[in-house]
Amino acid sequence: MTRxxxxxxxVAWILLFVLLIVTLFPFYWMLRTAFSDNTQLPGHxxxxxxxxTTLGAFKRVLGLASIEEAQAQGGSxxxxxxxLYLRNSLVVATITTVCQVFFSAMAAYxxxxxxxxxRDKVFALFLAALxxxxxxxxxxxxxxxxxxxxLNSFAGIxxxxxxxxxxxxxxxxxxxxxxxxELEEAAMIDGAGHRRIFFGMIIPLxxxxxxxxxxxxxxxSWNDYFWPLLVGQQENVRVLTVALGVFRSQTPQGGPDxxxxxxxxxxxxxxxxxxxxxxxxxxxNSIGFSxxx
Amino acid sequence: MTxxxxxxxxxxxxxxxxxxxxxxxxxxxxxxxxxxxxPATLGFVVFYxxxxxxxxxxxxxxxxxxxxxxxxxxxxxxxxxxxxxFWNALGVTVEYVVINIGVQTVLAVGIAxxxxxxxxxxxxxxxxxxxxxxANVVVALVWYWMLDVQVGVVxxxxxxxxxxxxxxxxxxxxxxxxxxxxxxxxxxxxxxxxVFAGLQTIPKYVYEAAEVDGSTEWKTFWRITLPLLRPVLxxxxxxxxxxxxxxxxxxxxTTQGGPINATRVIYYYIYERAFTRFDFGYASAxxxxxxxxxxxxxxxxxxxxxxxxSDLA
Numbered sequence: 380m381t382r383x384x385x386x387x388x389x390v391a392w393i394l395l396f397v398l399l400i401v402t403l404f405p406f407y408w409m410l411r412t413a414f415s416d417n418t419q420l421p422g423h424x425x426x427x428x429x430x431x432t433t434l435g436a437f438k439r440v441l442g443l444a445s446i447e448e449a450q451a452q453g454g455s456x457x458x459x460x461x462x463l464y465l466r467n468s469l470v471v472a473t474i475t476t477v478c479q480v481f482f483s484a485m486a487a488y489x490x491x492x493x494x495x496x497x498r499d500k501v502f503a504l505f506l507a508a509l510x511x512x513x514x515x516x517x518x519x520x521x522x523x524x525x526x527x528x529x530l531n532s533f534a535g536i537x538x539x540x541x542x543x544x545x546x547x548x549x550x551x552x553x554x555x556x557x558x559x560x561e562l563e564e565a566a567m568i569d570g571a572g573h574r575r576i577f578f579g580m581i582i583p584l585x586x587x588x589x590x591x592x593x594x595x596x597x598x599x600s601w602n603d604y605f606w607p608l609l610v611g612q613q614e615n616v617r618v619l620t621v622a623l624g625v626f627r628s629q630t631p632q633g634g635p636d637x638x639x640x641x642x643x644x645x646x647x648x649x650x651x652x653x654x655x656x657x658x659x660x661x662x663x664n665s666i667g668f669s670x671x672x
Numbered sequence: 673m674t675x676x677x678x679x680x681x682x683x684x685x686x687x688x689x690x691x692x693x694x695x696x697x698x699x700x701x702x703x704x705x706x707x708x709x710x711p712a713t714l715g716f717v718v719f720y721x722x723x724x725x726x727x728x729x730x731x732x733x734x735x736x737x738x739x740x741x742x743x744x745x746x747x748x749x750x751x752x753x754x755x756x757x758f759w760n761a762l763g764v765t766v767e768y769v770v771i772n773i774g775v776q777t778v779l780a781v782g783i784a785x786x787x788x789x790x791x792x793x794x795x796x797x798x799x800x801x802x803x804x805x806x807a808n809v810v811v812a813l814v815w816y817w818m819l820d821v822q823v824g825v826v827x828x829x830x831x832x833x834x835x836x837x838x839x840x841x842x843x844x845x846x847x848x849x850x851x852x853x854x855x856x857x858x859x860x861x862x863x864x865x866x867v868f869a870g871l872q873t874i875p876k877y878v879y880e881a882a883e884v885d886g887s888t889e890w891k892t893f894w895r896i897t898l899p900l901l902r903p904v905l906x907x908x909x910x911x912x913x914x915x916x917x918x919x920x921x922x923x924x925x926t927t928q929g930g931p932i933n934a935t936r937v938i939y940y941y942i943y944e945r946a947f948t949r950f951d952f953g954y955a956s957a958x959x960x961x962x963x964x965x966x967x968x969x970x971x972x973x974x975x976x977x978x979x980x981x982s983d984l985a
Contacts, residue, residue: 387889388790395786395796402800402861405814408825425828453782472724486712493708494700501709508720512966514939515959518946519723519730522737556794573704602807604921608949620809624925627813637817644810655805659798666801666865 491555796918870904
């Protein structure tokens with residue numbers, strides 16, 4: 380019996396190991412390709428190490444290489460500037476996260492800690508919005524942003540997500556509900572108003588879930604493609620995901636600039652990978668809660 | 673708590689500390705609450721409620737963005753019934769969802785069981801979650817390169833086991849399974865963690881009792897774990913399936929609907945109609961139909977799989 384179990388466990392460990400390899404290999408391959416010389420790639424499809432290790436691909440996509448240099452290394456020579464797109468992604472994700480989390484926290488406070496007529500009905504209405512598929516509201520939202528003259532502006536990209544998402548309000552409300560009433564009443568007796576209770580008590584006590592939500596919001600906003608594709612095509616507001624799509628469609632059909640493309644994807648993914656490494660435990664532990672409920 | 677609908681003028685009396693206690697109880701903290709929900713409500717009304725209503729209206733109009741929408745009754749819906757591209761898009765989307773959700777759910781349950789039995793290591797969990805945190809676009813492009821028919825590394829691996837290169841994106845039979853597979857890779861770890869969280873809720877004594885009764889691991893899995901996991905699995909299915917119907921990013925940066933419409937999923941078709949043909953009325957009508965399909969699918973799943981009842985009770 381014992382032997383059978385340990386055979387089973389060995390197989391299970393091997394499966395888990397294979398899973399981890401399958402998960403990590405594409406990340407490694409992205410790295411390996413990004414540091415390769417594009418013209419040499421087709422000759423060495425099975426080389427595990429970078430082919431003719433070079434920083435050329437990064438120079439190309441960051442706009443640091445001259446057109447001749449870029450073309451010599453298999454780039455298309457089209458001007459790309461991922462520094463700019465990196466800045467744009469930072470602007471969009473940061474403003475979206477700060478505004479969305481703050482305003483959602485305010486609303487969650489009203490739904491969790493204040494008593495007012497119709498509260499639960501309004502909350503149910505907010506939640507019902509989770510049912511509507513984004514594309515359905517995206518089309519009219521595009522018309523609205525266009526009519527407001529905000530196409531190709533940061534405001535146009537940021538506004539729809541800046542005020543709330545039903546999920547953020549729901550998530551924070553759950554935590555605010557758990558804070559003890561007595562603390563609040565004690566503060567009230569000391570003469571604290573709702574503003575002071577919210578800023579001085581609720582927010583500090585919920586720092587951990589607020590941070591978790593902020594990280595998740597940042598990642599989602601950074602990775603968003605559909606909405607910025609519609610309203611932020613122009614170079615000055617183009618975010619990384621949109622820039623990647625453009626870069627991919629510009630690359631020549633015959634001999635694509637794979638090294639450049641992988642360098643660009645690495646630049647787009649790296650900030651999220653760093654954020655994840657820094658907060659891996661927090662993000663991982665939040666999954667059970669945020670996904671199901 | 674009383675929820676009388678007091679006329680709005682009364683809210684003013686709340687700030688006045690001399691107001692009679694009865695009025696105060698009826699209104700509660702309404703005045704403060706209105707300040708706190710003001711920004712969220714503004715966003716909600718402008719970017720959720722209003723576009724939902726407007727989208728429904730636009731679906732009954734002809735609208736090219738250049739002139740005002742013209743009401744045309746059910747014309748968009750009649751056109752949809754006749755539109756072979758629409759039906760093709762629906763079919764392709766369903767094929768994608770079935771492959772994506774089927775493979776992903778089975779793998780996720782398997783991975784969750786592996787982790788549950790072997791390790792509680794946060795590192796392992798973090799690693800399998802990693803792909804989910806990278807943008808769809810990035811994931812799509814990395815696999816687009818790895819699966820390239822000429823120089824992709826996957827072709828090398830296939831060569832080792834004696835398989836000829838496969839045109840994963842270029843062959844219309846392979847294109848949708850390929851796109852589905854890429855998204856399985858991105859989402860399976862996340863889904864596995866959801867299932868893993870569900871596994872933690874099954875009390876230990878159930879397993880102990882099964883062991884005492886001489887149940888094998890295999891039997892325990894089918895007779896105990898899976899049935900007790902059902903409420904969690906249903907929620908996971910509903911959430912992942914709604915997400916799966918909205919496949920867009922991967923198609924947009926790789927195949928762009930090709931080869932020969934093989935990957936023109938419904939989201940992509942709506943996008944093309946709206947933003948390359950400026951056929952906003954028709955696109956809105958299709959979006960409304962998609963909305964209806966998603967609502968029906970979710971309700972059916974919840975009903976058929978009795979999501980709310982647990983077998984533990």
